[in-house]
Amino acid sequence: MSEHKDNRIGVLIMSYGTPESMDDVEAYYTHIRRGHAPTQEQLNELKGRYEAIVGGVFPLRENTNGQAAGLQDKLEQLAPGQFVCYQGLKHARPYIEDGVEQMANDGITRAVGIVLAPHYSIMSVGGYIKRAQEKAAEAGIAMSFVKQYHLHPKLLKALTDRVRDGLKRLANASDDEEKVKVLFSAHSLPEKIRELGDPYEQQLLETSAAVAKAANVEDWQFTWQSAGRTREPWLGPDILETLKAVAEEGYTAVLVAPIGFVSDHLEVLYDLDIEAKAEAKALGVKLDRIAMLNRDPLYMETLAESVLEAQNGLNEQ
Template sequence: MKNKIGVLVMSYGTPENMEGIESYYTHIRRGNKPTEEQLKELTDRYEAIVGGVFPLRENTDRQVRTLQDTLNVDPRSADLEFVCYQGLKHAAPYIEDGVEQMVQDGIKEAFGIVLAPHYSTMSVGSYVKRAQAKADELGLQISFVESYHMHPKLIEAFADRVSAKLNQFEEAGADRDSVRVLFSAHSLPERILSVGDPYQEQLLETSKAVAERAGVKKWQFTWQSAGRTAEPWLGPDILDTLQTLNKEEQVEDVLVAPVGFVSDHLEVLYDLDIEAKSIAKEMDMRLERIDSLNSDPLYMEALSDSVITLIGL
């Protein structure tokens, strides 16, 4: 019999349906129910992207299934059988549920990876902490891939998508080299910088590598999706960046590459496709976005290879 290895695949989590939004939001707010106004605002955003049907969860399910298949066809893992478990930060199955399920299934050796390439204490760090605590409690041996933001296959997957969209700009008559490429990621509170968090640096490294590989002439990095709290968040925000580009540089064509996200979810489908697009339209700018990686084979191989490398096979 092959030795079974558990892989905990973690991500932020998304509600399962419209009715699930309130409890999901309450969990994000550490048990505090959102006000009616806050709930309506979030519900409206989900409504705008999915019209009541949630494709987002299926998307994650598919990523986890595909990663398991990718791990198991790797020749380096011929003596092993990988079993992937989902662990979500703010929805069931929670991170702790995933760890518990592994133990129930008799897994003795486990690894964890997050569906987000860049390390931050507030994102990946918090997922890892929760998984480690549960594993310690249950006596399970587990170690983690903390980031894979420079994995060559990740860079290649993003660069392919950037090139594909630049080709489309060209076909539509634009000058490829005059398209401004905006790399973006989820903003975090500014205070992460004072604790030496690598998030920003890793994002810049990914952006630079993707730009080089795709032969991008003009690019810059900008934040998106900042929280609506009193404390300062990292900026500039993409909406401000678009205005600056329009006013100060008369940029007409913009391609957004949200390299901090790997799948189609709210930040991409709403914050970029609806909100940023409408601001751009008001200014007569053309804004396009690269396709999300989702279950892209190169992305799956980047994840799979990161796990297999961590194991030391």
């Protein structure tokens, strides 16, 4: 550990992580599977999905780097010289532990952790925080965390603007004749989170309702996507099932708002833009999707203001 104390506050920006290249896919998938290598069939399928989204590029890595840089810039504007950002990824390098270790090596003794996901679940954000906390305790770093920011006014405004834009696009493409349903979506988790009293589902519904109200959308529902393939049941209905139901109800257009995600990545670019779009087309339904937040200034402000608030908790420790 560095003997030189750095008085700045470290900010550990945590996210899921993604491979840097096609060569890294197997190691990445093995890490997700807790050390169990995927079968050749599973590996080929995942590689095929990456190939399908513009020829195997890895947008999440670039987007996450951009979000980290954007947050650093915004913190510098709001509190000059007070914060320094680090990345910690769940399933790729630099891992969460690497980010904490780097802070310790740089002489950081106080830090705030934030996950690039607005909604809290013990199985998602909670897992990131646990890993960061354990490593921070070992490294002698005092840490506080932003657990959720799903109702931050600036996040809601950014999402509302996108829903309005998406509805305008659909209306312009069809002379206002389409019967449109807005589908808010997020990554499914195993059903057992309901038994744990986990807030994830409720927080997603709160965000959906707030955005729908602000955008004057009455015709909406929430649906799940991207469930894992395990023996245990996952939260549903999945968006592919929801699209069938929506088509049967006579809707001719759908706007998908994946509010559980903040970046363009596989679950958006493949699961929605390729898989769900193909299903909608087969059902005779026009499907559009809102633009992702990525480096939207309102999202950067949401993150920065959430970090500043968590810093107050750190000062009280």
